[in-house]
Amino acid sequence: GKAVRLAGPLEGQVIQLVQLGAAAAIRSEGAVHSHVRRALEAGxxxxxxxxxxxxxxxxxxFPTVVAALSWADDVIGKAQA
Known part of the structure; x- marks a missing residue:
């Protein structure tokens, strides 16, 4: 995964947002948490x-997006605390 992320022209932040979208699409709460954390770390x-x-x-x-927003806010809230 790291080799693929480093091989192309996309910045780390963009890659994490793309992966966040994929995690939301498959309704994976753990992956949404992970990619929100990584996106924040990437700026x-x-x-x-x-x-x-x-x-x-x-x-x-809409229901899937609302769920993903809730999961994202779990991480964002901890990062801002």
């Missing part, structure tokens, strides 16, 4: 994470 803001998830609404559906 993403809470607003960018929320926007990335909200942009999935027409693709994965």
């Amino acid at each position: 993403a803001t809470a607003e960018e994470i929320h926007h990335a998830l909200l942009s999935l609404t027409s693709t994965i559906g």
